[in-house]
Each structure stands twice: as C-alpha cells, then as structure tokens.
Amino acid sequence: MKSRRVKDIEAYRNPLAAEWRQETVEYVKMAATPMAMQPTAYIRNSRANMLHGQVSELQVASVHDGETLALALSWEGVAPPGRDFPDAVAVTFPVRGNPILMLMGSKNDSIHILQWKAGKGVRSLLANGIGLSDKGPELKIASRAEEDGKRWRVVITRVLGQGANVAPVVPGHETKIGFAVWSGINDERAGLKSFSLDWIPFAVDA
Amino acid sequence: MSKKQVAMVMDLNKCIGCHTCSIACKTLWTRREGMKHMWWNTVNTQPGEGSPHGWENMGGGFRDGEPQRGFRPSEADFGTAWDFNHDEVFHGGNEDAFLHANYGEWNSGENWKGPNWDEDLGGGEYPNSYYFYLPRICNHCTHPACLEACPRKAIEKREEDGIVLINEDRCSGYRFCQEACPYKKIYFNETLEVSQKCIFCFPRIDEGVTTACSRQCPGRVRFVGYLDDPDGPIYKLVHEHKVALPLHAEYGTQPNVFYVPPMSSPKMDAEGNPTDESRIPLEYLESLFGPRVKEVLDKIESERQRVASGEESELMDLLISRKWLDMFGPFTKHPRDVVSASPVRIVDPAQTAKVDVVRIMDIRSKS
Ligand code: SF4
Numbered sequence: 199m200k201s202r203r204v205k206d207i208e209a210y211r212n213p214l215a216a217e218w219r220q221e222t223v224e225y226v227k228m229a230a231t232p233m234a235m236q237p238t239a240y241i242r243n244s245r246a247n248m249l250h251g252q253v254s255e256l257q258v259a260s261v262h263d264g265e266t267l268a269l270a271l272s273w274e275g276v277a278p279p280g281r282d283f284p285d286a287v288a289v290t291f292p293v294r295g296n297p298i299l300m301l302m303g304s305k306n307d308s309i310h311i312l313q314w315k316a317g318k319g320v321r322s323l324l325a326n327g328i329g330l331s332d333k334g335p336e337l338k339i340a341s342r343a344e345e346d347g348k349r350w351r352v353v354i355t356r357v358l359g360q361g362a363n364v365a366p367v368v369p370g371h372e373t374k375i376g377f378a379v380w381s382g383i384n385d386e387r388a389g390l391k392s393f394s395l396d397w398i399p400f401a402v403d404a
Numbered sequence: 405m406s407k408k409q410v411a412m413v414m415d416l417n418k419c420i421g422c423h424t425c426s427i428a429c430k431t432l433w434t435r436r437e438g439m440k441h442m443w444w445n446t447v448n449t450q451p452g453e454g455s456p457h458g459w460e461n462m463g464g465g466f467r468d469g470e471p472q473r474g475f476r477p478s479e480a481d482f483g484t485a486w487d488f489n490h491d492e493v494f495h496g497g498n499e500d501a502f503l504h505a506n507y508g509e510w511n512s513g514e515n516w517k518g519p520n521w522d523e524d525l526g527g528g529e530y531p532n533s534y535y536f537y538l539p540r541i542c543n544h545c546t547h548p549a550c551l552e553a554c555p556r557k558a559i560e561k562r563e564e565d566g567i568v569l570i571n572e573d574r575c576s577g578y579r580f581c582q583e584a585c586p587y588k589k590i591y592f593n594e595t596l597e598v599s600q601k602c603i604f605c606f607p608r609i610d611e612g613v614t615t616a617c618s619r620q621c622p623g624r625v626r627f628v629g630y631l632d633d634p635d636g637p638i639y640k641l642v643h644e645h646k647v648a649l650p651l652h653a654e655y656g657t658q659p660n661v662f663y664v665p666p667m668s669s670p671k672m673d674a675e676g677n678p679t680d681e682s683r684i685p686l687e688y689l690e691s692l693f694g695p696r697v698k699e700v701l702d703k704i705e706s707e708r709q710r711v712a713s714g715e716e717s718e719l720m721d722l723l724i725s726r727k728w729l730d731m732f733g734p735f736t737k738h739p740r741d742v743v744s745a746s747p748v749r750i751v752d753p754a755q756t757a758k759v760d761v762v763r764i765m766d767i768r769s770k771s
C-alpha cells in the first residue's frame with residue numbers, strides 16, 4: 199500500500215470528494231479476531247456461538263501533502279441508530295520495535311492507534327498488549343465521515359512525522375499499517391472486531 | 405482473594421420497605437450527571453420483577469465454574485421514574501384535578517414500569533396473599549463475575565476488605581461487566597460512558613463509618629462488619645448461628661450480602677382459621693435463598709419460643725439489636741466525627757471534577 203503525494207490535502211478531507219476517485223484503492227482482506235484470543239473467559243464463553251467480525255473487506259486509499267496524511271476508509275455495514283456500541287474503524291502503526299498486530303503489541307513494542315467511532319470522531323490510543331490500550335500521544339488528527347445507510351466512508355487525517363509515542367509516518371520512508379472494524383449492529387467492542395490479520399507494508403511517497 | 409471481607413446481613417423480618425436506604429444512597433452517591441436511573445440500593449417487593457425488571461432471567465454468573473452469557477439491562481429496564489402533576493393539582497385552579505403519574509396507559513403505557521412499579525403487589529390469593537421486601541446492593545462477591553469479565557482490568561477487589569470497585573479511568577464502557585453480573589447491579593452512565601455501581605461507601609468504611617444505607621435504616625435491618633471477624637455480628641449470624649443466607653448462591657459468585665429469610669404468617673383455610681402451612685411458600689423462599697431456608701426458619705422459631713418462655717437467646721438479642729451501634733462491627737463512628745480528619749476534605753473545591761467529593765463529605769456529616 200502506498201500514500202501518494204499530492205499538492206494540497208484539503209479537498210481530500212471530504213470522504214465524498216471527487217479527488218479520491220482518482221486514487222488507487224486497496225482492498226484489504228479482514229477477518230474476525232480469533233475467539234481464543236479474547237482476553238476473558240466471559241467473552242469467550244458468551245460469544246462462542248455468535249458471529250463477530252463479519253466485515254470481510256476494507257477499502258483503503260491514501261494521500262499526503264508532505265505535512266498531513268489522509269486515509270480514506272470504506273466498508274459495508276452501517277448500524278441503525280440507538281445501538282449500544284457505535285460502528286468504528288481503526289488504523290494502526292507500529293511505534294517502535296516489532297509489535298505483533300494480533301497481540302496488539304507488547305510492553306516494549308507499542309502500537310499507535312487512530313480509532314474513529316461513529317458520532318464521536320477520531321482519537322489517539324497506544325496499545326501495549328491485548329486489553330492494554332490507553333490514551334495515546336497527542337498529535338494533530340481529524341476525521342470526517344459519510345454514510346448512505348449501507349456503506350461508511352471515513353477519512354482520517356494525521357500529521358506526518360514522529361514523536362515520543364507517535365508512530366513514525368515519514369515521507370520517503372516505508373512503515374507498516376493495520377486495520378480493524380467494529381460493527382455496532384453486532385454489539386462489537388474491545389477485541390470483538392474484524393482486523394487485517396497482519397501488517398501491510400505502507401510506503402509514503404517522498 | 406482479599407485478606408478480609410466486609411459483608412452485610414439484612415434481616416428481612418425487619419424491613420418495612422420504607423426506602424430510606426435507597427434515598428440515603430441516592431443522596432450520597434448518585435445525584436451526578438448520567439445517574440438519574442441509578443439506584444445502587446434497591447428495595448423490591450417479592451415475589452415481583454425486581455429492579456431491573458426481570459433481572460433474575462438476565463443471565464450471567466457461573467455454572468460449574470464457567471462464566472455464563474448474560475444480558476445488559478437497558479435504562480428502561482431499570483424503570484423510568486414517574487412524574488406527577490403537582491402543578492396542575494396545586495396551582496392549576498381546577499378543583500377536579502387529582503394527583504396522578506405520567507406512566508401512560510394503566511398496565512401498559514411506556515412509562516408504566518417505574519423503578520418500583522410492582523411495589524406491594526406480591527403473590528398469593530386473598531386471604532392468603534403475601535409479600536415481603538428484598539433490599540439489594542452489589543454483593544461485593546468473592547468470585548466477582550463483573551471483575552473477571554472485564555477485558556480492561558478496570559474492576560478491582562480491594563485487598564484490605566474485598567470491596568469491588570470500578571476504576572472509571574480504566575473503564576471504556578464496554579459493559580461486559582453488566583452482562584456478566586448475575587445480580588444486574590451494574591449501571592451504565594450514558595453521559596460519562598462508564599459503568600458504575602455500589603461502592604460499599606468505601607470512603608466511609610475507610611474512616612470507620614458504616615454504609616449510609618445501614619446507618620440510616622429505621623428498621624435496623626442491616627448488619628455490617630467483617631465476614632471473618634468472630635466477634636462481629638456478621639460472623640455470628642452467618643457462621644455461628646447460621647441464620648443468614650446468600651441470595652441465589654447458585655449464580656456462583658459467592659456474594660457477601662446475606663439475608664435472614666422472612667418468617668411467614670400462617671395460611672388461612674376456607675373458614676378463615678390459621679393452618680400449619682406458611683403463607684409464603686417455602687419453595688419460593690428456597691428458590692431465592694437455597695435449601696437451608698427451612699432449617700433457618702425453624703431455628704428462629706425455636707429461639708423465639710425460648711425467649712417467650714423466659715430464657716435467654718443470643719441470636720434473638722442479636723437480631724433485635726437493642727443497641728443500634730452493635731450492628732456495625734468496627735464501623736461505629738459518627739460521620740460528623742471523621743469528616744474533619746478526612747483526606748478528601750482537603751480537595752480544592754475549584755477542581756470541578758472533585759467538587760462532588762466535597763459535597764459528599766458535607767452530606768455525609770448529616771447522615
Ligand atoms: S454483585 Fe455483580 S457487580 Fe457486585 S461484585 Fe458481584 S458480580 Fe460484581
């Protein structure tokens with residue numbers, strides 16, 4: 199996957215912008231998180247006979263303008279209003295070391311998460327293992343979302359560069375990217391989600 | 405497991421259903437934003453649907469040590485408080501106006517099920533109708549299903565006294581605890597997006613003051629102390645005299661609230677004469693408090709007889725609790741006497757997030 203350099207990011211903040219139609223779309227295969235990896239016996243037992251993580255494909259495109267990275271994320275499945283848990287999507291980058299995506303990193307190998315939730319926008323989180331995500335580093339992030347009752351189209355933007363716990367995303371360098379989607383209709387939250395299984399190489403144009 | 409365990413015994417023979425306990429708790433702890441539907445202490449009429457409505461059928465807890473699937477009660481399940489037309493009656497100028505609640509249609513309207521909508525309905529047929537009150541709080545279980553379900557380890561059981569607390573800073577509002585707690589004693593705060601529940605008045609316990617619900621109870625229903633303190637009232641009632649039983653022990657969480665089951669008036673026959681049968685069906689009490697109910701009721705009956713015939717009974721003395729403060733084990737201090745020594749007191753009132761703590765301490769001094 200790559201992030202193409204464009205002159206100005208502004209128009210791309212709108213998920214419905216015509217500009218996005220010229221960009222290459224990657225079709226990321228998503229799969230349900232394994233039941234055995236759910237962190238508590240209650241979650242494993244109570245969900246044993248229920249399906250989760252049914253979103254099997256996430257469409258992703260990305261551009262940047264040397265200062266800001268924009269990711270356009272689109273998937274099928276919009277929960278009707280009034281559900282207990284919102285539809286959500288997350289983009290993950292390794293901060294340092296070699297974190298395992300499926301384990302959500304470890305003590306020394308952190309994962310930086312930008313999580314968007316319907317109705318709430320995007321926030322920065324830092325994960326150091328399953329169930330061990332906390333408030334992440336402060337950085338300039340923003341999101342805009344559109345849905346047509348069937349499909350979500352969400353643009354998440356973040357400033358390029360790196361910082362203490364800010365995962366490095368630097369023009370001219372390659373990093374790795376991962377994704378997760380939670381379906382509100384299915385009461386998904388925490389580890390109940392679909393995810394991209396492993397890291398995907400992510401090249402940021404110089 | 406914690407070193408010690410605080411516990412409560414409630415003597416259901418003395419509960420008059422006055423709700424002073426619920427109000428004491430509400431006043432102290434659940435007046436902040438997003439807490440309107442919260443009654444960490446509830447008092448329901450049995451048999452009945454309880455709060456939240458139908459909680460005994462909402463799953464959770466353990467079977468053979470395995471966590472069981474449960475359901476999240478909604479705010480509506482806890483019951484929407486009724487509003488009354490006081491303005492119309494008192495200031496409306498219409499002398500035919502009468503006081504009524506806004507529950508909508510009788511027996512079916514959307515607000516019909518207020519928090520205690522089936523109060524005093526009970527069971528049985530006249531002249532053998534019956535009911536009793538069942539106050540409930542979080543049981544601060546020894547095997548807390550809520551704690552074990554949380555993927556964020558946001559719930560802790562205090563080492564020093566076994567009080568189960570939700571750390572709101574860690575809570576992400578996932579509500580697995582609500583599903584897993586078989587007593588449905590966890591509430592979700594929609595405004596703060598965190599789960600909240602009874603805290604066993606830990607700031608008071610820390611200062612040697614008993615819980616607000618127990619101290620305020622005019623029925624002298626509630627004993628408080630350490631389960632493992634042989635000199636305290638809890639140990640005596642639970643382990644020595646063995647007259648206090650857990651509610652739904654089969655849920656497998658080892659609750660630390662125990663109940664002295666209610667004695668019953670005799671059933672009447674067709675002529676209106678008392679029979680040997682008790683009006684509250686034994687099977688019903690056993691469905692709540694387990695197979696030892698009969699043994700406990702027999703024991704209380706025989707101790708009553710002893711006292712009636714002029715003998716002494718430590719058990720009866722305990723249950724009667726002539727000396728109020730004897731009910732509270734080591735937690736006998738007056739809130740007024742500890743408030744000045746409390747570290748909470750020095751919180752800067754300018755810190756809005758902590759203002760409630762200050763207010764709580766002020767209220768506490770009057771409780
Ligand atoms: S009663 Fe429910 S909320 Fe309270 S400790 Fe037990 S399982 Fe947890």
Ligand code: SF4
Pocket residue numbers: 418419420421422423424425426447537539620621622623624625626
């Ligand atoms: S205050 Fe005491 S008597 Fe009144 S309802 Fe509560 S437990 Fe029962």
